Amino acid sequence: MSLVKIDNxxxxxxxxxxxxxxxxxxxxxxxxxxxxxxxxxxxxGKSTMLNLLGCxxxxxxxxxxxxxxxxxxxxxxxxxxxxxxxxxxxxxxFNLIPWLTIEENVEVPLFYQGIAPAARxxxxxxxxxxxxxxxxxxxxxxxxxxxxxxxxxxARALVNDPLIILADEPTGNLDSxxxxxxxxxFDELNQNGCTIIMVTHEADVAExxxxxxxxxxxxxxxxxxxxxxxxxx
Amino acid sequence: xxxxLFKFRDMxxxxxxxxxxxxxxxxxxxxxxxxxxxxVIAMLAINAGLSxxxxxxxxxxxxxxIIINSIKPETDAANSGAYNGALVYGLTLRDVERLGTNTPxxxxxxxxxxxQKTACAGEHIRAVGVLGIEPNYLAVANGxxxxxxxxxxxxxxLCRNVCVIPQSFANRMFPADDALGKDLHLLDSDGKPxxxxxIMETLPAALESQLGESGDAVLVPLSxxxxxxxxxxxxxxxxxxxxxxxxxxxxxxxxxxESAVIRGAGVVRNLLQRDHPQGDYxxxxxxxxxxxxxxxxxxxxxxxxxxxxxxxxxGGIGIMxxxxxxxxxxxxxxxxxxxxxxxxQDIVTQFLVEAVTLTTLGxxxxxxxxxxxxxxxxxILAIETLITPMTLIVPFVMAVVVGLLSGFYPALRAAxxxxxxxxxxx
Numbered sequence: 251m252s253l254v255k256i257d258n259x260x261x262x263x264x265x266x267x268x269x270x271x272x273x274x275x276x277x278x279x280x281x282x283x284x285x286x287x288x289x290x291x292x293x294x295g296k297s298t299m300l301n302l303l304g305c306x307x308x309x310x311x312x313x314x315x316x317x318x319x320x321x322x323x324x325x326x327x328x329x330x331x332x333x334x335x336x337x338x339x340x341x342x343x344f345n346l347i348p349w350l351t352i353e354e355n356v357e358v359p360l361f362y363q364g365i366a367p368a369a370r371x372x373x374x375x376x377x378x379x380x381x382x383x384x385x386x387x388x389x390x391x392x393x394x395x396x397x398x399x400x401x402x403x404x405a406r407a408l409v410n411d412p413l414i415i416l417a418d419e420p421t422g423n424l425d426s427x428x429x430x431x432x433x434x435x436f437d438e439l440n441q442n443g444c445t446i447i448m449v450t451h452e453a454d455v456a457e458x459x460x461x462x463x464x465x466x467x468x469x470x471x472x473x474x475x476x477x478x479x480x481x482x483x
Numbered sequence: 484x485x486x487x488l489f490k491f492r493d494m495x496x497x498x499x500x501x502x503x504x505x506x507x508x509x510x511x512x513x514x515x516x517x518x519x520x521x522x523v524i525a526m527l528a529i530n531a532g533l534s535x536x537x538x539x540x541x542x543x544x545x546x547x548x549i550i551i552n553s554i555k556p557e558t559d560a561a562n563s564g565a566y567n568g569a570l571v572y573g574l575t576l577r578d579v580e581r582l583g584t585n586t587p588x589x590x591x592x593x594x595x596x597x598x599q600k601t602a603c604a605g606e607h608i609r610a611v612g613v614l615g616i617e618p619n620y621l622a623v624a625n626g627x628x629x630x631x632x633x634x635x636x637x638x639x640x641l642c643r644n645v646c647v648i649p650q651s652f653a654n655r656m657f658p659a660d661d662a663l664g665k666d667l668h669l670l671d672s673d674g675k676p677x678x679x680x681x682i683m684e685t686l687p688a689a690l691e692s693q694l695g696e697s698g699d700a701v702l703v704p705l706s707x708x709x710x711x712x713x714x715x716x717x718x719x720x721x722x723x724x725x726x727x728x729x730x731x732x733x734x735x736x737x738x739x740x741e742s743a744v745i746r747g748a749g750v751v752r753n754l755l756q757r758d759h760p761q762g763d764y765x766x767x768x769x770x771x772x773x774x775x776x777x778x779x780x781x782x783x784x785x786x787x788x789x790x791x792x793x794x795x796x797x798g799g800i801g802i803m804x805x806x807x808x809x810x811x812x813x814x815x816x817x818x819x820x821x822x823x824x825x826x827x828q829d830i831v832t833q834f835l836v837e838a839v840t841l842t843t844l845g846x847x848x849x850x851x852x853x854x855x856x857x858x859x860x861x862x863i864l865a866i867e868t869l870i871t872p873m874t875l876i877v878p879f880v881m882a883v884v885v886g887l888l889s890g891f892y893p894a895l896r897a898a899x900x901x902x903x904x905x906x907x908x909x
Contacts, residue, residue, distance in 0.1 A: 306822060306902045327826050334824020345819045345906065349504040361493060362824040406823070 252315070253413055253445055254280035254303065259312035261298050261468075272298040274468040275312070280414075280461075285440040285478070286447045287456040290465035297418070299465065300449045304337055304416045305329045317413050334362050338407030342419035344399040346391040352402040353378065353387035359410040377405035381435060397428035404435060408444075415439070417448040421455055433458050437478070494829065498836025502844075505809070512798075512805050513845040516882050519795035520849025521856055523878035524870070526787040528857035532868035534780040541769040541776070543688035545625050547590075549736040549748055550767040551582075551755070552692050553729050557762075569715060569726040572763035579734050581758070586750045588743030589736050593623040596705060597693050597732040598712045603668040604656040611652070611699045613669060614690065614732075615708025623737045624687035631663050631681030638704040644711075647681035647702040655699070667701065669711075677703060689735060692767070744770045792881065798845070799885035806838055806893035810900075817897050818905025827898035834897050838890020839883060846882035850875050 261273040273295045280286055290296045301307040302314060305321055308329075314321045316336055324332065338359075339345075346355045356374040365373075378384055381401040383394075391399050400420060407415050417436070421429040437458065440446050448459060456462050457479040464472040502509045544550060553573025576594075583592050596615040601608060620626070621633045628647065638645050646667060653662035666676035686700060694700050703711075716727045736751070738744045748768045755764055810817070817830055825833075854875070857868035 301903055304822070306906075327828075330821070330824055330826040333822060339822050341906070345815065345822075347816050347819060358820065359823045361497075362820075362826075362829060364493075367493070410824075 295468040338412035340417040342422040515798035515801040516845025521853035523791035524853025615705040626687035803889040814908040821902035834894035842886025
């Protein structure tokens with residue numbers, strides 16, 4: 251059964267000079283446990299696709315099913331709940347809140363669920379231990395290396411037990427060694443059943459995924475499955 | 484859209500966290516509100532103090548009294564009753580009887596006759612107002628004898644040469660001795676000295692209008708005053724001589740209660756206007772003056788309040804400015820929070836809590852300093868100040884409301900940020 255299903259999804263930005271079609275009728279399905287990379291050149295629509303998949307934006311036309319929810323029809327408030335409960339975000343620039351400790355950063359999604367502080371802390375500690383940061387919980391983001399920050403961001407993405415993890419160029423700000431470290435972590439999460447959708451423009455990163463979707467000018471150019479390369483597999 | 488209590492508590496903690504983390508910004512904002520609150524408190528306290536001080540002074544005159552003083556009229560119209568070239572003016576015994584009979588609610592009346600004499604005790608000589616009074620004057624005018632006794636009925640009956648003097652005058656005339664029991668000579672009398680039988684720490688407030696700046700006075704029995712000095716006062720100045728005749732210098736009508744004062748004052752006014760068209764009297768009704776003063780103080784309060792509110796408004800603008808800067812500075816954080824599930828309402832609450840926390844802290848500190856500053860003014864400038872619960876509550880509530888209002892727009896702006904744009908913000 252499909253975890254993500256989009257059908258004829260359009261995103262059009264109306265501008266004075268004329269409408270700009272960022273995404274033009276894309277349809278695809280992603281199954282639970284998939285490890286997908288979305289590729290494409292700059293302006294191909296991959297960020298738009300990620301924003302729509304992450305419920306940060308609403309499509310102009312078309313349908314988007316995440317689990318059993320028809321996301322395209324939801325209100326702003328309902329979309330917040332979907333983001334909070336069903337999606338885990340990993341950003342290129344980590345987007346950790348600088349004045350919170352990493353433990354507090356990981357707690358943020360649970361905070362908006364109204365979970366008790368003790369339970370939040372326990373869950374957040376569990377996730378930080380999972381990504382290998384169990385001994386750095388009291389540190390502020392600026393006291394960590396890039397790789398550690400991204401690990402903390404991954405812990406935050408996992409803390410709400412999401413249906414999918416959306417990663418936007420997660421290795422874009424990392425050196426090669428740390429990139430491999432983070433990709434290994436993604437591999438591990440995927441092997442444990444996490445559905446991961448990753449936007450990247452780096453072919454060697456996309457090689458680590460099992461399915462590669464390529465967008466071009468807002469349309470689906472190719473959608474192929476592959477045997478993942480490299481890593482600890 | 485309902486926030487759970489649990490979540491609300493956490494939102495408050497989050498807001499407080501924001502205040503603590505951005506220390507410099509928070510302190511500067513708090514200072515703005517602090518100055519506003521303490522200036523409102525100080526102004527209200529000073530005004531309330533002045534009001535109480537004035538009301539006390541008026542109440543010392545007696546809140547159930549109507550005081551009528553004889554005054555020299557501005558025109559020569561008063562001369563209609565001229566006798567031997569004397570300027571005759573002021574109240575007469577007939578007036579007092581008529582006022583007592585026709586004014587409803589009069590309990591009793593006390594009269595006073597003043598002449599200007601020279602007092603002499605050993606080598607000490609001073610000009611002094613000699614006030615002929617009856618024994619009931621003390622109670623009617625809220626006076627008090629600190630040592631010795633007051634003028635008695637027997638003193639009146641026997642026209643005794645006894646007197647009561649204020650402590651300040653006693654100190655001047657008898658600097659080295661206790662004046663009580665001593666004799667005082669009043670020139671122009673038949674030569675018999677006046678025995679000092681009582682000392683008053685302060686004279687009744689109603690007498691203030693009868694005395695000069697020195698406040699020197701000698702209180703003697705009215706009968707003795709009439710017998711010794713008559714009702715004529717002769718003044719010599721620059722080679723000329725003027726003679727004035729005043730029968731009664733002051734009459735105090737004590738009324739049943741304060742409402743009787745209001746009603747009675749109208750009647751007294753009408754009677755005096757009819758009988759003394761030359762205007763040789765001055766009517767003083769403390770209750771009326773207190774009412775006027777209260778209305779006046781209310782106006783001043785509003786004005787002070789408005790002036791001081793400007794500083795609170797400036798504080799509020801400061802908060803809005805800082806909160807707007809904070810929203811811009813934390814745009815990315817807002818984007819992250821929205822991406823991770825914060826609803827618009829959560830963002831509004833977070834920023835509102837921050838703003839209200841800042842103003843509440845500023846308000847509380849302002850109350851602390853605001854209660855201290857009037858005390859300092861009281862010590863340094865000898866200004867009476869009064870801090871009532873309302874003096875503290877009103878500026879504090881205002882500060883919190885200012886925080887809510889000035890924090891609302893930035894909070895709303897933060898909540899309306901598009902999550903995608905906010906996440907891209909550098």
